[in-house]
Amino acid sequence: MTARQRLSEAIQRAASRAVQQESSxxxxxxxxxxxTDGTVDISTARGPVSRVRRLKxxxxxxxxxxxxxxxxxxxxIVIGALASS
Incomplete structure (x- = not known):
C-alpha cells in the first residue's frame, strides 16, 4: 500500500467518524x-449514559x-420499552 493510499484511507475513516458524531x-x-425525577440511567453500545429523560x-x-x-x-430521550419476547 502506498503512502497516498494510506492517507486516503485515513481521511475516509476520519470523515466517517465525524459524520457519525454530528448526526442524530x-x-x-x-x-x-x-x-423519581423522570430520568433513568441506561447502558448502550456506545457506553453508559446517566440521567436520560423519559416520556411521561x-x-x-x-x-x-x-x-x-x-x-x-x-x-x-428514552422513547419507551420494547416488547419482550
Whole structure:
C-alpha cells in the first residue's frame, strides 16, 4: 500500500467518524437505574449514559430494553420499552 493510499484511507475513516458524531440517531439500550425525577440511567453500545429523560407515558423498570433517541448536542430521550419476547 502506498503512502497516498494510506492517507486516503485515513481521511475516509476520519470523515466517517465525524459524520457519525454530528448526526442524530437512535439506539437500543438497557435501563440500569430509575429516578423519581423522570430520568433513568441506561447502558448502550456506545457506553453508559446517566440521567436520560423519559416520556411521561412510559414507566421504566431496571433491565427494560428501550429505544433511545439522541442528537449531536448530547441530548438523549428514552422513547419507551420494547416488547419482550
Amino acid at each position: 440517531g437512535w439506539l437500543i439500550a438497557t435501563v440500569t437505574a430509575t429516578y 407515558s412510559y414507566t421504566p423498570a431496571v433491565n427494560d430494553r428501550v429505544q433511545v433517541d439522541y442528537n449531536p448536542d448530547g441530548n438523549w
